[in-house]
Structures are given as structure tokens and as C-alpha cells.
Amino acid sequence: MHLLRRPWTALASVVVRKFKELGDEELSAFLPLVQVKERVERGGDIVGFNSTTKYSTILLGGVACRYRLIENGRRQILTFHYPGDFCDLNHYVRRPEDEAVAALGDCSIGIVPDEQLARVITQYPKLRTALWQEIVLEARIIRERLLVGNRSAQSRIANLLCEQIARLDAIGTTTGVIPLTQIDLADAAALSVVHVNRTIQDLRELGVLSKSSRVIQVMDKDRLVELAQFDSRYLQPQAPPPQWELLSGIRS
């Protein structure tokens, strides 16, 4: 048992909220593998560039983002991570040297050694499917982002907010508060901070966001979805189709 008794329950609740389809059997096989690591402060890197770890990282608390540094010195945020998300699960598919994962708030993280994860997902098909859906979900989010990329700033920001609301909903956080700064949104939407600020103010004027400064809180979700032309279906983990077995036994 690499696990302290105390963090167990917190860990369990995070994982249970995230992977609803897992049964007790899978959970009791998976949870003991997670080693709770130290906290990472806001601004710190959870997974660095050129990472060569032999384990996967799971976000237990806080908000993080996967990003890349671009020419002009700014960062481009690819995806956000919430509690229960694997931060670098795709290191099984490829390990991008030029991407890193940063903590956008104070984060607590856990790690799962590769070989132990390998063993347990070989044994439990549901676990395998759950992890697989994680990988597919990130690809879908990025795909959707590309399609939204050419719309107006308002629609892009609205879309980002909708995505965050939907993902927070999925893990049981329904306050409407988006735990991101305007800078984070700018880096994700590829807009200037100045323009993000003006867009946010427009949304506040429309009554979509809370008028209070210093926090981004969605007040009128329906209106936001309308502005964003947001269709949440792409976020919902669809059950793998029967043909799924086509991909079984992938091995080099």
C-alpha cells in the first residue's frame, strides 16, 4: 500500500465521480496503485517538457492545462484538466517533447507506475475502456476547438466556458464558477488578454456572466450555450461500438 489512509477517501471520491461506469471491483484494483504525491503550486509544472517518466500522472485536485510555448513567447493551451483527469495518459500513444502540463491553481496529484497500470488494465476490461475514453475525449475536445477557431471572439470564449461548465458538471461541480483567469482563457482561445476582457464584459452586460469582477461565474447557462452554439454531445463518452474489438490486441 503506497497510500496513506487519509487521502484515500478524497482520492476515491475524485475517481468515482470521474469514472462512473467503474464497479467496486475495478476501483479496489485501481485505487491502491495510486501514489499520492506532493502538491504543485499554482504556476508550477506538473508534467515538464521532455518528460520521460515511467508513470502516469492523475490530477486529484485543482485545475491544470496542457500547453505548448509558441514563438512570440506566449503559451497555447491545448486542453484543461480537472480532478480525476489523467494529465499525460497519451504518453502511451506518443510523448510530445514540446508540450507540458501546468497547474493553473494549486493542485494535488497522484501517480501510477506504468507497469502496474498495464497489469491492472490487462485484467479489467472496464478499466481499459475508461482509460481509452480519456484519450479519445482529449482528441475530440481538440477537434471541436479547431472547428470553433474561426468564429468570433464572443463565440469562442462562450464555447470555452461551455466546455468548462460541462466538464465541471461531469465531476459534480455545479456552482457555475470557472476556475480560470482571463489570461488562461486568452491562452486557450488564442486571443489577446485585452480582447478577452472586453468580451467578458460584453457577456456580463448580457447577463450571461456574473457582474462581479475578479471571478468568472456563469449566471445564464442557456443563453451561453446559445451564444456558443454549443452541442455538448462531443464531450459525452459514448459506449464503444461493437466493432471496437477491431482495435483489440494492438501491439507493436
Place this chain on the structure above:
Amino acid sequence: MHLLRRPWTALASVVVRKFKELGDEELSAFLPLVQVKERVERGGDIVGFNSTTKYSTILLGGVACRYRLIENGRRQILTFHYPGDFCDLNHYVRRPEDEAVAALGDCSIGIVPDEQLARVITQYPKLRTALWQEIVLEARIIRERLLVGNRSAQSRIANLLCEQIARLDAIGTTTGVIPLTQIDLADAAALSVVHVNRTIQDLRELGVLSKSSRVIQVMDKDRLVELAQFDSRYLQPQAPPPQWELLSGIRS
């Protein structure tokens, strides 16, 4: 044998060029499964919206694109397809109802029934890996596109051209001619046709593209790569890492 004798050789050469890592054994198991279908004229749909086919489509000749229709009536091109590409392989992962595949030039296509493909990739690991890499490649292309999305029109167009050159190279076409119209490029880059035209003219002035109108031909590939800040590594099929087996046996 669903296959006429004549198209066999053409088919074989296309598939061999594309999947270089396949051995004779895999090829002779896979090629007979491909049924050559009729040609699709430029502008026609190869895979329609809400497609529910029980087979995968493989592009044997011509150029095609996967696209989505957006609000303003325009289309957003997600990826281009070249001979040897599967057009809808991701229908094993998910089948997006709002996306279709269109022929950008006259295309010839083949189909492979799902259950036959399932049988043969269960039997041949190399085939499984090859198809898997196809799916991963598309995801990577889209990911890269997202990162390029906030750059200048010149860099975006240059990037698109680099991607096409690299992919054409990979199947043995090294003339430097991009088989796309400026309209296609505009739909892929999410730029207006007018601005694409002006950007192309700039590239012609720089000597990067052929001066002759009516065709887009890359003359100075190095310069183009430089303008695009293009790193072709993301297109190269990396051998799956050892941990790959983590994903083995995925099944619902």
C-alpha cells in the same frame, strides 16, 4: 475474390506505397478484401453525412477531404485524404453525424466490409498497428492545425502546403504540385478566398511558389518550411512504444 484483375495492381501499388511496413503476408491477406467501387466525380460525396455503412472506405486515387458545414454556409475542412488513406477509419472510434468526406478531384475508391477487416486485423498484428497509426495520424494533424490556427495567414497557408507536400512525398508524389484549389485552402485554413489569393501571390513573389497561375506548385521547399516553421515530425508514424500493450484487448 471480389476484385477484378486489372485494378489489383493499381490498388496494390497504392497500398504498398502507403503502408510500407507491411510484409507480403499482410498484403496478400488484406488486398483481396478490397472491393473496387465506381469513381466519384470531383465535388461528389465519398462518405455522406449520417453515414451508417457497414464497411470502411479506402481512397485509391484522387484527393478528398473530411469536412463539416458551418453556420455561414461555408465548409470547414478538417483533413485531406490521399491515395491509400482510409476515409472513415474513425468510424470504429466514433461516427460523427455532422461530418462528410468529399472528392476534391475525381476519385476512385474501394471498400472493405467491417467484419472482414475485423477478421484480418485480428490475425495480423502489423495490419492492426498500421490502421491504428492511421487514426492517430489524423488526430495529430488536427492537433497541429489547432496550434497553427492563431498565426498569420502566410504561416497558416505555408503550413498547410508543407503538410500536403510531406504527405504527397510519403506516397511517392514529389512534383511539388498541390492538387488543391485556393478555395480548398481557404476552407481548410478558415480564411477568405480573397485573402488566400493574396497570400499565394505573396508566396509567388517570394519565389516559394511557381509564378504560373492556375496551379499551386512549390518551388522552394526549404523556404516554405522556414516560413511555416514546419516540423514534419508530427506526421511521421512513430513505432508504438513498449507500453503500447496497455491498450491491447480494448473491448466494450
Place this chain on the structure above:
DNA sequence: CGCATCATTGAAGCCCTTCAAGACTTGTGG
């Protein structure tokens, strides 16, 4: 308190879009 970070505001300007029209190329039919 002083410092750091984030939020806000104004002004100037560029990149790209939209509209509109004309030129060129290709294919089709009389």
C-alpha cells in the same frame, strides 16, 4: 506597506473580411 498578479480602459493601427466586379480557363452545345 510594497510587491505581484490580474483586471480594466483608451488609442492607434494592422490584418483580414466582405462586397463587387472583371479576367481567365475549361467544357458544352448549337
Place this chain on the structure above:
DNA sequence: CCACAAGTCTTGAAGGGCTTCAATGATGCG
């Protein structure tokens, strides 16, 4: 063989969305 149509490419002009620069508030923290 020419006329016409359709599609693509090209060009000009006007305008808007967003960026950059720069400076000032606002908030929280050691």
C-alpha cells in the same frame, strides 16, 4: 468553330474585429 456557362482566379475599396502599446485600478499576500 464560336457562344455561352460555370468555375476559379484576380483586383480594388471600404470596413470591422482584433492586436499592440501603455497606463491605471483593484486585490491579495508576505
